Amino acid sequence: MTTASTQDTRAIIEAARSEGRAYLTPGECRSILEAYGVPVPSERLATSAASAADAAAAMGFPVVLKVVSPEIVHKTDVGGVVTGLETADAVAAAYESIVASAKKAVPNARIDGVLVQQMVPAGREVIVGTVTDPSFGKLVAFGIGGVLVEVLRDVVFRLAPVSKSDAAGMLDAIKAKQILEGVRGEGPVDRAAIADIIEKVGRIATDLPEILELDLNPVLAHEKGAVAVDVRIAVGEPPTERYRPPHAEIVTAMNRILKPDSVAVIGASAEAGKIGNSVMKNLINGGYQGKIYPVHPKAEEIEGLKAYPSVKAIEGEVDCAVFAIPAQFVPGALRECGEKGVPGAILIPSGFAETGNVAAQEELQAIGREYNIRLMGPNIYGFYYTHKNLCATFCTAYDVKGQVALSSQSGGIGMAIVGFSRSAGMGVSAIVGLGNKADIDEDDLLTFFEQDEHTQVIAQHFEDLKDGRAFAEVASRVSKKKPIIALKAGRTTAGAKAASSHTGALAGNDKVYDDILEQAGVIRAYTLRDMLEFARGMPELPTPKGENVVIITGAGGSGVLLSDSCVDNGLTLMAMPDDLDKAFREFIPPFGAAGNPVDITGGEPPATYRATIKLALEDERIHSLILGYWHTIVTPPMVFAELVVDVVREMKAKGIEKPIVASLAGDVEVEEASEHLYRHGIPSYAYSTEIPVQVLGAKYRWARKAGLL
């Protein structure tokens, strides 16, 4: 595309907007598509029968002729349209008859001529378009036209612009993609031609942000080429860009806030049951080793520490100020933090946007920007950073150190995270409440956790993304290094309605979230337990080196259910090579089933489990292992658990590490055995054939997206 045409397209849009039009005319639409090289049917205005015939011959038959007159709206009614013209003579004759009919029907009409249009042969209908999402900005959409997109909503979204290879990937992301390959004897459509249109639409959306919607519907795709037959373009006020601090600034500030050397508690209290007292106790009893400065207008000392009348009275630097005062006092105290140069405020108080008090929240945002203070919250429980023994929260303390960082938009979910973690003994690096997200949001956290040496996996619960585009950009980068798990609440219409009454946030179309999270390499969890189990299990599993999964089971019935789960979770059950099949058969009874699952049968001693697991770990063709244990007297649960831990340790000493998960079927002793296995890096579940496979599946999904498989 030349610069000239960019200027042309800009002029078109500005003209339409200055006239107050929401839609471009067909001619304007056509000009924009042509400027970007999107194929459209040829057309030419002819003012004589001869020039119509010439035009038709130049663009190729068949053609359609349509009268052009400002006075004639319903062209067909006046005999103003003739379709399917196959020869120059027929075109010339049609020209004359159209003009005659039109003149007769509308005697006073000014006839500007007749439009000669190329008739595009039937092809497979696809739809390409762009929409402007309140959170993600410009999106490109692709779907199969007709009933598939209308009835079954078979469509895929990506952030605009898209590269040509991403555009090509969109063709494989729809359910009915087989239609593009050809069914009922058709050949495949020209994928490159469609991808080219998608890519160009992405550029149009990016270059011309005033285009709020653009629909090419249908695009007729052929075995060679694709043509946009119909187009509709809506224009309006382009979305405004949200301010974001530069990356280095975010990192510096977030490191001071989440790993502070000093914490001030604004509203510290000596009175048990008060939030300001709970925060103080959590800081002190949690074992935080940095400086703690209680701030209270009158107290001399709180919980044995010297108190200050104001944050400004503190001698040393303050990295992080935790607010535990009523909403109406927050702005004043926040200003003082600004004057003191505190980089971050943890705004526990509620009474802001979540109660409808949007103005009060905007006031905080303004102060934050004025003094360059990052704000967490308001309306949050605070945060935990275990590797600093820091519980900057009024909720129960938590101190089990580990590699998972979790965050939640909601306090209830935050408490569920703490409870689940404690119950499961899950080690975490951080738990963070984001609440109203007046400032700090999920992508700020991602930016911090990306470079935090204690965090290897990040799990985030949210109801909306205030800036989905920024999130997607950061997540795309971070997910290459560290798995990101997202629980997006308000997925469904009913759920989205609840979300908007909760936070005043407009929940986005869930399919958009699905697609963009996928594009960004984020592992989406669809339930709270899934998020929690993925967060717990993924750091335990080494990254698999390949797709070959093998099930070894003592219970054939578990093997069947585990196989079901493998398919449900996109895992590949390895086709067992003959030599390996033979090797397994050496260890199992003659009626045991080798193949995959390897069914060692129920009555086998520990040695059989040991030998088969060892074989699977040692063989390089096998990349991951799912164990299905069946409780028997011959191999009791803890004997099984210990032998597995033992084999794994032996193999690790030889440098062999593979993801292993286990499903334990049996009486209640299998619960203890599962815990023993989990403590030794093998995610294991009693009475479930699906959860261990889901956890392994999540690891695979991540590894594939991160390009490690």
Place this chain on the structure above:
Amino acid sequence: MTTASTQDTRAIIEAARSEGRAYLTPGECRSILEAYGVPVPSERLATSAASAADAAAAMGFPVVLKVVSPEIVHKTDVGGVVTGLETADAVAAAYESIVASAKKAVPNARIDGVLVQQMVPAGREVIVGTVTDPSFGKLVAFGIGGVLVEVLRDVVFRLAPVSKSDAAGMLDAIKAKQILEGVRGEGPVDRAAIADIIEKVGRIATDLPEILELDLNPVLAHEKGAVAVDVRIAVGEPPTERYRPPHAEIVTAMNRILKPDSVAVIGASAEAGKIGNSVMKNLINGGYQGKIYPVHPKAEEIEGLKAYPSVKAIEGEVDCAVFAIPAQFVPGALRECGEKGVPGAILIPSGFAETGNVAAQEELQAIGREYNIRLMGPNIYGFYYTHKNLCATFCTAYDVKGQVALSSQSGGIGMAIVGFSRSAGMGVSAIVGLGNKADIDEDDLLTFFEQDEHTQVIAQHFEDLKDGRAFAEVASRVSKKKPIIALKAGRTTAGAKAASSHTGALAGNDKVYDDILEQAGVIRAYTLRDMLEFARGMPELPTPKGENVVIITGAGGSGVLLSDSCVDNGLTLMAMPDDLDKAFREFIPPFGAAGNPVDITGGEPPATYRATIKLALEDERIHSLILGYWHTIVTPPMVFAELVVDVVREMKAKGIEKPIVASLAGDVEVEEASEHLYRHGIPSYAYSTEIPVQVLGAKYRWARKAGLL
């Protein structure tokens, strides 16, 4: 349809089979469809131009003409086909030209005439057919034609025959059903005409079992009428009917077997660790109050009870014989049971079909039929019937009495059932192992549990149904009274493969299972945990009286996730009437969100939970309640649990009972609170917003199918 045409159709099929043909000719297909009144395009053989014109006029224009000659296969190539004829003159002319062209192209061809066929106008393509399933027998299928059925497998199955109303229901069971309503300006198709064809195809399949497959593809459906344009019929050996004892006989035998007054243990042993010893100990220590007869060739006494050298030596009647001897001795001992008149044998031993020894299993089946002994197994763990304190198994004992009966095809899953039950304190009536299912299968169990006063809910794990049709028939009846939960393993291709290596059973197409279980009113669980949680929760919940579900939550974030789960599980969040909304607002803070979810906000005292829950229970417009609790100091977990139990008790005293489930978000104390709630009839889960809603959803699915809603 007249009897005469039934005879005609039978003659057609017998002729085809006697000639060894697998497919009927187009003419034969047409005759069968016509005999049943399935609309097909009119056609007539004309032998002159005039008769062709007459025929066309009679059937209506447009028509197509096709040459009929045994020597001419590719009619189009010889100018033997003319389509789109609109007038009698055109038909006459076409007749002459076809005959002339054909004679010229194939001079020696015998020309029998020209076929005049009605051209069916374009319409929406649907597919109607019948297939013969190895387990379910004759099935009717319906789908949208073209890419939808081919690419997206959008098809629904029902057992044949189907009533007209069931046939009409099939039109609503496909994903793309909106196409039948009309899209892009089309009107709705003639649903009655399609349903009529489906019903007729069901009758054809039932009347003519030799028709193994019948495809009407496409049926062109119009706004008025529908016509089967193309048909294909495959014939072959009809499936054989499996023997089943009469209902009364099944009930009598199963009652003696599962609730026996006397049990013999064939292969009782005094040696700890032997299966025959474990069974003896479980019977004695489990507190079984009936007679126990150890059978052992030499022992005088086993575990303090008099032993018998053979079952025939026992003085009294024996209701149930538990086998704990090696496979090769089973046939002899089974014969002795037969001679003794024992009605049921519990065949724990393995070494039969599951190890490939099919002949040995067939021998047992023959003995069973000869002596009218019902066989459970072989290759099982046995069974439990808690209300008789009966543990007829070598596995660990279980004695918590309750209303749920569970069964499993696999021993591993059976042990998972025992472990989960013990861990959750789940009361059960029975746990039964079915193993190889040489005889007793899922529908025998359903028949027993239907009339068992201690069983209110039935949960079954299976990999195949040896007689899916019998199962569906019994389940359709039983599910009206008692919920049936099914975990069908081997759902997926990989899973089905594992199933067939495990039991030698051919796992059916999963979509067929899905549809037929649906038709039979069975609640399908897709994972082991789902089956277990549904089994545990469903008996606790009263049957809802309507669809209106209300969420009351202290955590807005939980409310959003609970709403998501409601939509996922087909539950209806009641649109809150203004007066009720106002009534709720009386109790909650001004910034709390009424509507639905009712968000009472996090800082509220017990009184707010109490008042809102009471209001929801008392208002008749609300039918079910989902509680989302958030752990705070103001309302600690056990305080919440106790107040809920208290309100529910108070309401129950007033005759108000509604299904209530709860999701508890908080620190580990919420686990104890959840257990307390569950013990009092409120299925409650810590750290999960989805499981409680799934359980409620299962209850609703059942109530709807049972016609109670």
